[in-house]
Every structure is written in structure tokens, then in C-alpha cells.
Amino acid sequence: MPRMMTSDPDNLFDRPDAPIRPFEFDADVARVFPDMVRRSVPGYAELVGLSGLIARRVARPGTACYDLGCSLGAVTRAMLRQVPATVRIVAVDNAPAMIAGLRDRLADVPGAERIELICADVEAVRIEQASLVVLNLTLQFIPPERRLSLLQGIRAGLVPGGALLLAEKIRVLDDRNGAWLTALHEDFKRANGYSELAIARKRAALERVLVPDSIETHEQRLAAAGFIEVTRWFQSLNFVAWIAWT
Numbered sequence: 077m078p079r080m081m082t083s084d085p086d087n088l089f090d091r092p093d094a095p096i097r098p099f100e101f102d103a104d105v106a107r108v109f110p111d112m113v114r115r116s117v118p119g120y121a122e123l124v125g126l127s128g129l130i131a132r133r134v135a136r137p138g139t140a141c142y143d144l145g146c147s148l149g150a151v152t153r154a155m156l157r158q159v160p161a162t163v164r165i166v167a168v169d170n171a172p173a174m175i176a177g178l179r180d181r182l183a184d185v186p187g188a189e190r191i192e193l194i195c196a197d198v199e200a201v202r203i204e205q206a207s208l209v210v211l212n213l214t215l216q217f218i219p220p221e222r223r224l225s226l227l228q229g230i231r232a233g234l235v236p237g238g239a240l241l242l243a244e245k246i247r248v249l250d251d252r253n254g255a256w257l258t259a260l261h262e263d264f265k266r267a268n269g270y271s272e273l274a275i276a277r278k279r280a281a282l283e284r285v286l287v288p289d290s291i292e293t294h295e296q297r298l299a300a301a302g303f304i305e306v307t308r309w310f311q312s313l314n315f316v317a318w319i320a321w322t
């Protein structure tokens with residue numbers, strides 16, 4: 077499994093007097109992101125490590141692998157370690173602080189010249205000659221009505237035999253099971269040292285910013301975008317990952 081990136085501790089939602097505003101991937105979030113994501117997403121390290129292993133199987137020489145919504149490049153760097161030297165890696169994020177943080181982290185990584193960093197909206201990037209495209213916890217931040225066309229664009233840019241790796245926080249449709257999984261996710265955060273206040277404030281900040289879909293919606297949308305076979309290969313509480321094949 078990958079070496080975790082070090083970061084400042086995430087205390088962004090601890091201050092009771094700070095105004096609640098919609099969650100943004102700004103410089104403060106970028107500074108604490110590795111700590112935040114590790115303490116907030118159950119199974120995150122495993123998800124990233126397994127994404128690297130999947131890249132090793134799926135990436136084809138002479139093609140490209142894309143990490144869309146790369147943040148500080150955990151998946152980008154897992155891919156770099158696993159894919160052949162002739163594979164180009166394209167890492168995209170629209171948050172300047174994330175791209176700057178990733179650039180710093182790549183400074184003395186051998187092979188990093190194979191990685192192209194793009195600070196742009198994922199919807200504006202043309203996917204070309206890709207054997208693997210990764211959306212690791214990114215689609216949930218795209219407005220729901222634009223998700224299908226983003227997946228269609230990705231599908232069109234994949235080479236035959238190529239795949240999309242999608243990981244998302246999911247919404248559970250059934251009230252009872254949904255409430256239970258959400259409660260357990262909050263237990264996970266509490267066990268990782270987040271206060272009730274921090275949990276509640278982040279929940280409010282993420283409302284309307286991170287909009288989860290159900291497993292059913294994701295699987296129907298992947299089919300509608302033209303993916304012919306879809307395998308769900310990871311679930312930890314309300315976080316799920318799929319691989320979707322061309």
C-alpha cells in the first residue's frame with residue numbers, strides 16, 4: 077500500500093465562530109487534505125493502493141492514464157509506480173492549491189516527467205488514447221445533470237479494452253439502511269478524533285457541494301454512457317468503487 081503523504085492536521089471545522097460557507101478546495105483544504113481524507117474516508121489508503129494495482133493490469137504501453145480530480149495526486153503517484161514507462165499520466169484538478177501541492181510533491185519523484193499536470197475543469201479536458209481513466213471521489217462534485225455527458229466523453233476517449241475506475245460516496249435509498257451507514261460513517265470520524273461540532277459543520281458545508289448518487293443511479297448511468305461491463309470491486313461503509321469496461 078502507498079506511503080501516505082504527510083500534512084498538517086485537519087482542524088478546519090473546529091472553530092465554533094467560523095462562518096459556515098460551502099466547502100471549497102482552497103489553500104486551507106489543500107494544506108490539510110491528506111489528514112482530512114484519511115480520517116474521513118474509510119478504506120482510503122486501500123482504495124488508492126488497489127487503484128495502482130488495477131492500473132498495472134489495465135494500462136497499455138503507448139496510451140495515457142488520466143487521474144481526474146487528482147487533488148494531491150495519491151492515485152497519480154500510485155499509477156506512476158505501477159504502469160509501464162511508455163504510459164503518459166495526466167493529472168487534472170481545477171483547484172490551483174491542489175495542483176501546486178502536487179507539483180511540490182513530485183519535485184524529486186523519479187519518473188515524474190511522465191506526468192502532465194493540468195489545472196482545469198475535468199469537463200474541459202479532452203480524453204484521448206486512454207487505457208485508464210480514474211475518477212476517485214470526484215464525480216460527486218460535478219453537478220448531477222452533467223455527470224452523464226462527462227462519462228460519455230470519457231468513454232469516447234478510451235481505447236478498446238480500456239476502463240474507467242470510479243469511486244464515490246454513495247447515497248443509500250432505503251431510509252433505515254441509509255441512516256445506519258451514515259451513523260457508522262460518523263462513528264468512523266469520531267473514532268478518528270473529529271468532534272461533534274466538526275462533523276456537523278463539515279456536513280453543512282458539503283450539502284449541495286458533494287451530491288452523492290445511489291449505487292443504482294451510478295450503475296444505470298455507466299450503462300447509459302456505453303460501458304458494457306461494470307464490476308463493483310470495493311465498498312467500505314458508504315464509499316464504493318467500480319471498474320467499467322469499454
Ligand SMILES: Nc1ncnc2c1ncn2[C@@H]1O[C@H](C[S@+](CC[C@H]([NH3+])C(=O)[O-])CC(=O)[O-])[C@@H](O)[C@H]1O
Binds near residue numbers: 144147148150
Ligand atoms: N469540476 C472539477 N474539475 C476538476 N477538478 C474538480 C472538479 N470538481 C472537483 N474537483 C476536484 O476533485 C477533488 C475531489 S477529492 C479527490 C481525491 C483524489 N482523487 C485522491 O485520490 O486523493 C475528493 C474529496 O475531497 O472527497 C478535489 O481536489 C477538487 O478540487
Ligand SMILES: O=C(O)C(=O)Cc1ccccc1
Binds near residue numbers: 278
Ligand atoms: O467527510 C466526508 O463526509 C466525505 O465525504 C469525505 C471528504 C473528504 C475530503 C473532502 C471532502 C469530503
